[in-house]
Amino acid sequence: MAISPEIPPKAEPEIDTSHVDEFVEQLSCVTSSLPSRINIDAQSVEQGLAKLVLTLIEFIRRLLEKQAVRRMEGGDLSPEQIEELGLALMRLETKLQELKEQFGLADEDLNLDLGPVGRLI
Amino acid sequence: MKLYVYCVAEKIDPPAEPASGISGARADVLDLEGFSLLVSEFAGDTIPVTRDNVMAHAAVVRSILNETTPLPLRFGTVSDEQRLRSYLASHRQALEAQLAHVRGCVEMGVKIIWNTDQPDVDSSSDGPGARFLKEKQLRTGRAREVGAWLHEQLRPLLKDEQVSLAPTEKLIIAAAHLVDRDAIGKYRDQLAEARKLRQELHFLVSGPWPPYSFSNIDLEFKTRFGVS
Amino acid sequence: MSFDIEQLDQADLSLLETLDHVLNRGLVIAGEITISVADIDLVFLGLNVLLSSVETAHEVLRKRE
Numbered sequence: 190m191a192i193s194p195e196i197p198p199k200a201e202p203e204i205d206t207s208h209v210d211e212f213v214e215q216l217s218c219v220t221s222s223l224p225s226r227i228n229i230d231a232q233s234v235e236q237g238l239a240k241l242v243l244t245l246i247e248f249i250r251r252l253l254e255k256q257a258v259r260r261m262e263g264g265d266l267s268p269e270q271i272e273e274l275g276l277a278l279m280r281l282e283t284k285l286q287e288l289k290e291q292f293g294l295a296d297e298d299l300n301l302d303l304g305p306v307g308r309l310i
Numbered sequence: 311m312k313l314y315v316y317c318v319a320e321k322i323d324p325p326a327e328p329a330s331g332i333s334g335a336r337a338d339v340l341d342l343e344g345f346s347l348l349v350s351e352f353a354g355d356t357i358p359v360t361r362d363n364v365m366a367h368a369a370v371v372r373s374i375l376n377e378t379t380p381l382p383l384r385f386g387t388v389s390d391e392q393r394l395r396s397y398l399a400s401h402r403q404a405l406e407a408q409l410a411h412v413r414g415c416v417e418m419g420v421k422i423i424w425n426t427d428q429p430d431v432d433s434s435s436d437g438p439g440a441r442f443l444k445e446k447q448l449r450t451g452r453a454r455e456v457g458a459w460l461h462e463q464l465r466p467l468l469k470d471e472q473v474s475l476a477p478t479e480k481l482i483i484a485a486a487h488l489v490d491r492d493a494i495g496k497y498r499d500q501l502a503e504a505r506k507l508r509q510e511l512h513f514l515v516s517g518p519w520p521p522y523s524f525s526n527i528d529l530e531f532k533t534r535f536g537v538s
Numbered sequence: 539m540s541f542d543i544e545q546l547d548q549a550d551l552s553l554l555e556t557l558d559h560v561l562n563r564g565l566v567i568a569g570e571i572t573i574s575v576a577d578i579d580l581v582f583l584g585l586n587v588l589l590s591s592v593e594t595a596h597e598v599l600r601k602r603e
Contacts, residue, residue: 201372201552206514209551211423215481216554258447268440275439318565359561361553368556384564397567419555486563516555522563 239292243285250281313340314352315387315394316370317520319380320409322346329373332363337370342391343398345405348374357386371520379412381405381525404527412525415469415488416518418497422456422483423512449476456482456511463504467497472523482511486523494518 206212257274260266266274314332324339331337335350348370357363364385371382389397398405436444453475460483461471470488477484489497498515505513 201368202517202519202555204514204516204551204555206512206551208423208512208514211480211512212421212514213551213554215421215423215478216551216558254446257443258450261443262447268436271443272437272439275437275442277439279439279442315567364553364556364560367560382560382564384562384566385560387567389567419559519559522559525563525565527565 239288240294243288243292243294247285250278250285253281254278312352312388312390313349313394314357315383315389316348316350316367317374317380317382318398318405318409319346319348319374319378320413322374322377325373325377329370331366331370332357334366337373340391340394342395343402345398347394348380352388357388359385375416375520379409379415380520381408381412382520382522383525401527408525408527411470412488412521414492415490415521416494417521417523418487418489418494418515418517419519420460420483420485420487420501421481421514421516422460423480423514424452424482425510425512449479449482452476453482456508457485459508460485460504464497464500467493467500470524488521488524489518491518 257278261271261274314335316331316337321341321344322339329337329348331348331350332352333354335352337348337350340347340349350370367385371380374380457473457475461468461473464487467489468487469490472486474484476482487497494517501513501515505511
């Protein structure tokens with residue numbers, strides 16, 4: 190079954206932007222934590238469990254972040270509290286990023302569909 | 311025998327010229343359990359993430375785009391015929407549903423950066439913690455607004471979408487759009503018009519891609535345990 | 539890392555986009571097998587219930603504010 194000829198199959202995807210440098214910089218962030226070798230055996234067990242645990246932590250981290258911003262907007266936090274909360278969340282975000290890199294997981298990996306709760310992130 | 315796997319597709323005829331894949335190995339069609347897979351024989355233990363291998367993986371997946379829309383596999387999948395049979399048999403329904411979902415479509419990508427001339431949050435008197443929270447607030451707000459706007463601009467042309475809000479410090483949106491092949495021209499035109507309306511945003515549009523962002527079938531839990 | 543990030547140009551925007559697709563997305567079949575092992579199915583169920591509670595608690599707290 191041949192499909193619409195509008196897409197030349199062998200051609201590489203086009204990339205259209207007027208701001209190459211900016212996007213190169215941002216995309217390098219996205220790919221900078223990737224492994225230089227992929228070890229086939231290491232994938233299964235460790236990664237399956239790591240994915241579960243990190244997804245849960247990431248979910249909670251995002252809830253906490255949202256809650257913190259909401260409280261800050263609500264005006265019921267002192268400047269000291271805001272500062273402390275921000276620092277703690279900053280550290281949590283960095284730590285989680287380190288853990289993800291350690292297990293070679295990308296953000297998309299922490300998107301497990303868990304039934305009624307739906308897409309978490 | 312180990313096999314490097316590139317993608318899973320509906321049954322197809324083998325292409326006249328087999329594509330060249332990982333480490334230059336030939337990519338062949340392997341028919342299993344009613345599906346066609348593109349695979350290469352694989353001998354090593356590790357797969358180096360080099361430009362050549364990455365581009366080869368992408369090229370192999372692309373090579374059958376004229377015949378069908380495959381579900382691309384993530385780079386680095388090595389298995390064997392027995393395990394593949396078992397996987398395909400136990401995930402048959404989800405795979406067939408996903409293949410039907412992407413049939414006749416391709417993936418387009420849109421990434422958006424805020425024009426860096428925009429002033430950022432005024433945080434001269436704040437410590438790093440407070441600045442962190444205020445920046446989060448600003449970024450999430452912007453991302454939601456731009457995300458909603460982008461969606462509105464393209465809504466009738468999107469069969470499906472995967473959107474990341476504020477994935478990095480400067481990236482506001484990283485979106486993957488599943489678009490009917492016949493609608494790609496309209497999609498590009500519509501996006502070109504939309505870009506003119508938002509001069510404060512910088513766009514990157516890429517594609518067409520095979521549907522990498524619409525291939526994962528992590529719905530097993532839902533269907534297996536009947537949780538709805 | 540196999541890539542020298544200092545020296546990127548237009549051609550490598552294409553590489554970065556390709557990397558973003560083939561390394562971050564795409565069907566994953568390896569991890570699945572682990573998750574369908576019996577013990578971990580139970581953990582999944584437990585996780586599901588736990589997360590439902592967290593989400594509900596969050597909703598309740600929000601309404602009180």
